[in-house]
Amino acid sequence: MHSEFDLIARYFTPAPPGPEAGVALGVGDDCALLAPTPGRRLAVSVDTSVAGVHFPAEAPAEAIGHRALAVSLSDLAAMGARARWCFMALTLQARPDAWLEAFSRGFKALCDATGTTLAGGDITRGELAIGVTVMGEVAPEAALTRGGGRPGDLVAVTGALGGGAGGLAAWQAGERDVGHPLLARYLFPRPRLAAGEALARLATAAVDLSDGLLADLGHILEHSGGGARLEPEALPLAEGLVEALGEARAQEAALSGGDDYELLICLPAERLDEARRRLAALALPLTVIGRLTEAPGLHGVPGARRLGWQHFRGDETGGRP
Ligand SMILES: [Mg+2]
Incomplete structure (x- = not known):
C-alpha cells in the first residue's frame, strides 16, 4: 500500500x-x-x-x-x-x-x-x-431551484428513464459487458450539465432524477406547492428496458427506480419548442410527461404510493398525509 x-x-x-x-x-x-x-x-x-x-x-x-x-x-x-x-x-x-x-x-x-x-x-x-x-x-x-414551478407548467424529462434500475437488474443477473446499453447507463451515468445550462432561463424549476421520478417530482411539489398529473404512458423508457424487464417492471423502473441522472424540469408550454431546439443541439430529447396542477397530490399514476409516492394528501391513491 x-x-x-x-x-x-x-x-x-x-x-x-x-x-x-x-x-x-x-x-x-x-x-x-x-x-x-x-x-x-x-x-x-x-x-x-x-x-x-x-x-x-x-x-x-x-x-x-x-x-x-x-x-x-x-x-x-x-x-x-x-x-x-x-x-x-x-x-x-x-x-x-x-x-x-x-x-x-x-x-x-x-x-x-x-x-x-x-x-x-x-x-x-x-x-x-x-x-x-x-x-x-x-x-x-439563472439558478434553477425546485421551488419555481407553477400550476399549468409542463413537466418534462431529458433523455430516457429506467436505465439505472434496469442496469442494476442486469448487473445482478450477471451481466458484465459494460457495453450493454442498460448496464452502461447504470455504471456510467452522464450528468446533464449542458442541458441544465441550456434550460436554465427557460425552466421554472428543476431536479435531477437520483431517487426515482416519483420521489424527485415530490421534491419539486414540496417546494413549488400544488400537485401534478402524470401520463405514465408518455414516459420515455431506456433502450432495451421493456425487453429486459417486461412492460410492467419497465414502467416501475422508470417511475421509481432511481439512478437515472436525467433532469426533470417544469416549464410554461410556450417555451417547449425553444427548450427542445436547444436540447436537440445536444442530441437529447425532452419529453413532456405531465403538468403541474392547482390540486395538490399526484394524479394519473395508479399504485403511486406503492411505488414510492409519499409526499401529498389529496392524491388519487387514497392515502393520508
Ligand atoms: Mg439532486
Missing part, C-alpha cells in the same frame, strides 16, 4: 491547471485557492457513494470513479450551473495499482469531459467510500 502522499501524487494530482481553470493553488497545500468568476453564484453540493450501498463493490474501478463524480455533478446540472471544481474524500483498503489506475482514469475522464478541475482531496483507510464535493457557477437570475 502506498502512503497517502504517494497515492495523491501518483493518481490524483492533475497536470497544473491553466488559468481558465480558476485554481490559484491546487492539490498539495493545506487548502486550494479558487478564483470564482465575479458576479456568479457558487453552486456547491456533496454526495458520498458507499460500496455495497450505492454501487456494487466489484463494479469496474473505472465505473466507480466515473460514477462517484457523476452523481455529484448531476446536482450542479439540476441548478443550471456550470461545473468548475471538485474535491474528493476517498476511503479505501489497500488496492492493486491497476485498480487505482482505473479508478482515477474514470474520475479524470469525466473531469475532462465536463471542464471540472480536481482541486483537492483526502485519502483514508477503510471500507470503500467516495465523497465528492462539486462546485459550479451560475448567474444569480
Whole structure:
C-alpha cells in the first residue's frame, strides 16, 4: 500500500491547471485557492457513494470513479450551473495499482469531459467510500431551484428513464459487458450539465432524477406547492428496458427506480419548442410527461404510493398525509 502522499501524487494530482481553470493553488497545500468568476453564484453540493450501498463493490474501478463524480455533478446540472471544481474524500483498503489506475482514469475522464478541475482531496483507510464535493457557477437570475414551478407548467424529462434500475437488474443477473446499453447507463451515468445550462432561463424549476421520478417530482411539489398529473404512458423508457424487464417492471423502473441522472424540469408550454431546439443541439430529447396542477397530490399514476409516492394528501391513491 502506498502512503497517502504517494497515492495523491501518483493518481490524483492533475497536470497544473491553466488559468481558465480558476485554481490559484491546487492539490498539495493545506487548502486550494479558487478564483470564482465575479458576479456568479457558487453552486456547491456533496454526495458520498458507499460500496455495497450505492454501487456494487466489484463494479469496474473505472465505473466507480466515473460514477462517484457523476452523481455529484448531476446536482450542479439540476441548478443550471456550470461545473468548475471538485474535491474528493476517498476511503479505501489497500488496492492493486491497476485498480487505482482505473479508478482515477474514470474520475479524470469525466473531469475532462465536463471542464471540472480536481482541486483537492483526502485519502483514508477503510471500507470503500467516495465523497465528492462539486462546485459550479451560475448567474444569480439563472439558478434553477425546485421551488419555481407553477400550476399549468409542463413537466418534462431529458433523455430516457429506467436505465439505472434496469442496469442494476442486469448487473445482478450477471451481466458484465459494460457495453450493454442498460448496464452502461447504470455504471456510467452522464450528468446533464449542458442541458441544465441550456434550460436554465427557460425552466421554472428543476431536479435531477437520483431517487426515482416519483420521489424527485415530490421534491419539486414540496417546494413549488400544488400537485401534478402524470401520463405514465408518455414516459420515455431506456433502450432495451421493456425487453429486459417486461412492460410492467419497465414502467416501475422508470417511475421509481432511481439512478437515472436525467433532469426533470417544469416549464410554461410556450417555451417547449425553444427548450427542445436547444436540447436537440445536444442530441437529447425532452419529453413532456405531465403538468403541474392547482390540486395538490399526484394524479394519473395508479399504485403511486406503492411505488414510492409519499409526499401529498389529496392524491388519487387514497392515502393520508
Ligand atoms: Mg439532486
